[in-house]
Amino acid sequence: MxxxxxxxxxxxxxxxxxxxxxxxxxxxxxxxxxxxxxxxxxxxxxxxxxxxxxxxxxxxxxxxxxxxxxxxxxxxxxxxxxxxxxxxxxxxxxxxxxxxxxxxxxxxxxxxxxxxxxxxxxxxxxxxxxxxxxxxxxxxxxxxxxxxxxxxxxxxxxxxxxxxxxxxxxxxxxxxxxxxxxxxxxxxxxxxxxxxxxxxxxxxxxxxxxxxxxxxxxxxxxxGALDRESLSLSVLQLPDAATRLAWLADHLGELPGSGIIYTLTVAAAEEVTAYLRQCGHTVASYTGRTENADRQQAEEDLQANRVKALVATSALGMGFDKPDLGFVVHLGSPSSPIAYYQQVGRAGRGVKHAEVLLLPGREDEAIWQYFASVAFPPEELVRRTLDVLAQAGRPLSLPALEPLVELRRTRLETMLKVLDVDGAVRRVKGGWTTTGRPWSYDAERYAWVARQRETEQQAMRDYAGSTNCRMEFLRRQLDDEEAAPCGRCDNCSGARFSDKVSGAALDAARGELGRPGVEVEPRKMWPTGLAAVGVSLKGRIPEGEQSFAGRALGRLSDIGWGNRLRPILAAQAPDGRVPDDVVTAVVTVLADWAKGPGGWASGAPEAPPRPVGVVTVASRSRPELVGSLGARIAEVGRMPLLGTVEYAPEAMDTRISRTNSAQRVRALHAAFIVPPRLAEELVSADGPVLLVDDLSDSGWTLAVAARLLRRSGARGVFPLVLAVQT
Missing domain, CATH: 3.40.50.300 (P-loop containing nucleotide triphosphate hydrolases)
Incomplete structure (x- = not known):
């Protein structure tokens, strides 16, 4: 040219x-x-x-x-x-x-x-x-x-x-x-x-x-106009997670070509993948936890139609290009209609017809609230970070900075990137430094963004319940001036999907989602930077102070037991005795744990001894729940309830940080004690103990409590909680 x-x-x-x-x-x-x-x-x-x-x-x-x-x-x-x-x-x-x-x-x-x-x-x-x-x-x-x-x-x-x-x-x-x-x-x-x-x-x-x-x-x-003439949008309201899974098992094969099933969490993607495979469907999981090589293989398998679907989180999002993608199903509603439009746009690029189906769930809003909680930090935390960097007089890496501010590492890194763009900090070799330039906290803008998120969430509720054209609704959310009824969606042309599911698929889904038990990996290394906050712990936790691998009834992000546990463990939930169905499930977890690989009843040569007693962790917010759970486990297992790892008197009003590992360990390290009576019981107990708590969101409460128990004479510690946060 x-x-x-x-x-x-x-x-x-x-x-x-x-x-x-x-x-x-x-x-x-x-x-x-x-x-x-x-x-x-x-x-x-x-x-x-x-x-x-x-x-x-x-x-x-x-x-x-x-x-x-x-x-x-x-x-x-x-x-x-x-x-x-x-x-x-x-x-x-x-x-x-x-x-x-x-x-x-x-x-x-x-x-x-x-x-x-x-x-x-x-x-x-x-x-x-x-x-x-x-x-x-x-x-x-x-x-x-x-x-x-x-x-x-x-x-x-x-x-x-x-x-x-x-x-x-x-x-x-x-x-x-x-x-x-x-x-x-x-x-x-x-x-x-x-x-x-x-x-x-x-x-x-x-x-x-x-x-x-x-x-x-x-x-x-x-x-340009944002209509996609190949897409037929539908919403199917089903009563619970098991019915939604059963619907997928019964109807996945009827959907055109190959496609994507989006979930809101990694845990849900893995659950759905396992269940659909058991039902004979060829699917693969694709999440932020998937190794890069496995991601690439999954993409290639979908491109070549070797799988019916990828079960994916938003990790499979912008730009994935398969022109003949025949369907996109959302098992759970995204929090933004704009994000939803983007994800459904993966389908129907090179074919005349593609199905787009939303299966909203009651757990969706709890997941929205969790992701909303990681918004831009309040001004005092931002100022604290800038002060720490200014006082350091040298670059601080994220691991070095994290113990000095109450922010988790991912949230801290995002905040620093925003401050970098604003000119307040700069990333250099060795970490981050302050520039010393004036900086103002744009509270009005951050508040507007938060309100916008709430508006988008309400729009997704409206979308799911709308009786008007669904494509027109999405286009109007994107300010498309040419938005008009599409004539193709379920509201324009009638429902195309039955809500019927087979009894066999529903029983199998209930069995999959109702199967309790998640392994809880023990903490093995202390967080970096503890010396900077006055705690003389570092490196590997000595084996004699670690717990064994533990168990939880479920994850809060699960679509199975997560749905049952979230209302019990919500911040605003009233304290009360542990429900009978939860106890029954915990007993099942214990039985499976004992007989599983490495369990005390497995017969393996290296199997640890059977627990001989129960210890609970003191709880400020749910003492009756934790106490009754420990008592019921002791009763069913015919073990003594040995006592409680309690708060030290001077720490009764101490706020335990839930932000980052170093700050959390600093507070927990001084907060708990093993009372003398419990210490006596541990010394005389002829075996390990079960350590019972309600929720593990970081693993550090269990790690600190286990260390105290081991140092007080416990021969081993098996953590058992109702739920883990991830």
Whole structure:
């Protein structure tokens, strides 16, 4: 392509259509760009403008940047840099680029061993497209050494899933705000493209404003109608989790092609996968806990239709591209209609019909509340963090900083990223430092974002209960001015799914969800940084002070026992005696535990002795629940109730931090004591004890209590709780 081609719109359009034909593997060469695709490409290649494309999933946003890349590279421009949030998205895009003869490479957390090679290839001009994860943008080495060179050489910058830039949106990611710096440092005349399918009017305006950083001109905004004519939306209200699972077992085979079953939690994804496999369905789990190699295999199996479905959390989200995906089922309702629209948009991209089905559950709102609890911290915690960094006089790593502030590590890291964007802190080699610049807490903005989350949750309740067009509802949530009844959803054309389930499937589902017992791994290492808060514990917990592996009746995030336990263990729940059905289930857990691998009744050569007594953990909020649970276990197991690990008198009013491990251990370390009478019982007991509590959310209460019991003479400690938080 010559410079004349760029100034001749007809010649440029012909070249663009030719690249598109290669991209979509069209041997006839008749493929043609959509009008807005062409407008975006023309703006990028001929006018070197900045553009924001807001179009529905499957519209072809990636075609815009791949075609533009090919045309710009032919003209001598540097490589395209694509900031892309997910590994699945990167893998799809590398494969798509290859079809168009475009050489694409990635730099992300899964290929660290390739980074030097990739950077050398970029420097040698051997790479047309470099995909980087947003987290790389604030890695000190990458930011200070690679990014300036990359910005200087970039021929086109692409920001994929650009709604992540805006904290007005449903999926704000602080690392994306680093793009402000890169945008400001791009040489004049370097085009920029931002793409998303999930931005309402406010998010669109925010992203467009940020795109203008350093450009001197407004960004071109191309926003299209968001209807997906292939999607048929439905909601099926079923009475409980077992019925929803049974429905899936009975009807999964009737859904078209292969698809995705979304769950709200990792635990639910694993439960559903296990159950559906038992029922003979070929499915695989895909969550944030899935190893990278297993994720890639699962993606390939779905692409090749070797599985009927992936049972996935939001870890399988933006950008996963399978044109013939036939269905998306949500087992549980996402908290945002915009996030829901994005996930259902995985289906029906290259087929005429795809089914989208929501199966809401009563546990959904509890899960929404949990995720809402990790919002931006209150001002006093932010100020405390800034003060600690200022006083340190040197960079502090996350492990070093965490013991000094009451925030869990993931929440602390997110907060620091926001402060970094705001200019209050900076990530450097060795950790984080304060910049000393003035900083103000934008309480009004954070409050607005919190209210927006509540509004989105109410919208999802309204969506599930609506008798009006469902696609129109979602489009209006995204401020689509062309929203109109779709004529395809269950409210427009009538229900397509029966709520009937077979007795066999329902019995099997109840058996799966009603099966109690979750292993509780013991803590084996003390958290780092305890010395900084005055506690002289570090390294590995001595084996003689550890507990054995424990058991819980269930996880609070389960769709089985979690649903039963959440109301009992909710913060506002009244204290009371343990219910009989819960006791019966706990007895089942104990029996299975005793006979299972490594259990005291397993007959294994290394099996520990049988517990000979019960000890409870003192509880401020639920003393009757914990006390009655310990007493019932002692009664059923014909063991003595030996006593309680109690609060020290001076610690009765001490607040036990529930934020991070170091702060929690600091408080617990001084809070508990083993009373003399209990110590005497432990010394005379001829075997280990069961340590009973209601809830384990971090494992540190059990670890500290077990250490005290072992140091007081207990020959072993088996923790037993009603629920674990994860």
């Amino acid at each position: 010559t410079n004349a081609d760029v100034t001749d719109p007809a010649a440029l359009r012909a070249s663009a259509d030719s690249v598109l034909a290669r991209l979509v593997s069209d041997p006839t060469g008749t493929a043609r760009l959509r009008e807005d695709q062409w407008r975006a490409i023309e703006a990028l290649v001929a006018d070197k403008r900045r553009a924001l494309v807001v179009q529905r999933t499957g519209w072809g946003k990636s075609a815009v940047y791949f075609v533009a890349t090919s045309l710009l590279r032919e003209r001598g421009s540097g490589p395209t840099v694509i900031v892309s949030p997910l590994l699945a998205l990167m893998r799809n895009q590398v494969e798509a680029a290859a079809r168009a003869g475009i050489r694409a490479r990635t730099i992300n957390s899964s290929n660290t061993e390739d980074w030097d090679t990739v950077q050398a290839e970029v420097a040698a001009g051997e790479v047309d497209v470099l995909l980087v994860s947003p987290e790389r943008l604030n890695n000190p080495d990458f930011r200070d050494q690679v990014l300036p060179k990359l910005a200087a050489a970039t021929g086109l910058l692409v920001v994929d899933e650009a709604h992540c830039i805006s904290d007005w949106g449903h999926d704000f990611r602080p690392d994306y705000r680093r793009l402000r710096t890169m945008l400001a440092e791009l040489p004049a005349g370097v085009p920029v493209l931002a793409t998303t399918a999930t931005a309402n009017a406010r998010v669109t305006a925010d992203v467009a404003e940020q795109l203008g950083t350093g450009a001197g001109t407004d960004a071109l905004v191309l926003r």
